[in-house]
Each structure stands twice: as structure tokens, then as C-alpha cells.
Amino acid sequence: LAKTTQPISMDSYEGQEVNITCSHNNIATNDYITWYQQFPSQGPRFIIQGYKTKVTNEVASLFIPADRKSSTLSLPRVSLSDTAVYYCLVGPGKSSGDKLTFGTGTRLAVRP
């Protein structure tokens, strides 16, 4: 089961771009990289997912280098409402029986 490592916490100010990097050195060929966001007193919420290169949606961008041993979640121009815990998950495709494992996540605090 691929393990992930990400910073425990990060601080930012409103309007800045935030980049959260996740390491997953033993990622397998059929693993996808997925990021979830969790606000206080709520369940996690899917943000973005990718396999390689770059993925962008209305919320964030995900950058994955060629070796796929790390990935970076990029949040453009954060606001106070982006204060949350962000989880990086690496998990299998349909053929595997492995579980999804949420690590400790990165606690992002956005200040005015």
C-alpha cells in the first residue's frame, strides 16, 4: 500500500497561491493520486484526481512529475474559506483490493 507524506501544516494569506506537496515514493503503476478537502465538522470532500502530468478543474490544479513519486496540489488565490485539512491519497485501480488510506493531512490556515 503506497504511503504518502505531506506537511502537517501550512500558513498563507488571502489572495496568495498555495502549493501543497505530497511524496509517494512507492507509488504503483496503476495508482491514481487523489486529493480531498475537509472543513471543520464536515466530512472530506473530493477536490481533484490525476494519474500523470497536470490536471486542472474549477477548484485546483494537480501537478504530477514524470516519475510520479510526488504530486503538488495548487490552490490559486486562496480565501479564508479555503482553511481546511487537505489529504493526499494514492490508491489502486479497479483490479486491486487495497483500501484507500487517509493520512494525517495538511492543515492549511489562511489569514486575512
Place this chain on the structure above:
Amino acid sequence: DAGVIQSPRHEVTEMGQEVTLRCKPISGHDYLFWYRQTMMRGLELLIYFNNNVPIDDSGMPEDRFSAKMPNASFSTLKIQPSEPRDSAVYFCASSLGKSSYNEQFFGPGTRLTVL
């Protein structure tokens, strides 16, 4: 769709009492997951079902915990007898497909306090 529905939202009970948590997944989803979240251990997967059948319960901490899914629209997680160390937020999630590229939709959680 109303999303994943969990009840109750808060539960306070005394040690030794039976606790039942309830979950209604999103209609049409074929996978249902139960998670537990604490400060010390983070978010842990307890058990998951596929088409109402339990597939992996290796995350269930001990025999005091049991989960059922009698039909596609309802699941329960029961703790009997409850202990103070069971205090946590319990989340139910559902997805269409299990693998990591199938988005899991989480409910609001049940905050359990065992005194």
C-alpha cells in the same frame, strides 16, 4: 440528491450502553464505507460494503463493533457495549465503484461521546 445522510448528528451515551449509528447512501451508489476519525488516529476505514455485502471489515477495532446493510439504501454501525475510547466522529461515505478514482461522497458525520 440530498447526499449521504447520517443520523444522529450527535450522540452522548454512557459507558456500557448500545449505540447505533445510521447511514443512507446516495441512491445508485454500490459501495458504502464506514470511517472513524479521532485526533490521535486520524481518519480510519472500519468496513466497507459492495452491493450490501460486507467486503472488508479488517478495520473494525473489535467484536463490540458490528455493521449491517440490509438494503441498498440503509446501513447501521452498532457498538455494544460502548466504551469511552469509542468517542470519535463516525463518517459514512458512498461511491459508485470502490477504486480510488471513484469519488467518495461523505456524510456530515455522527459525533459520538461515551462518558
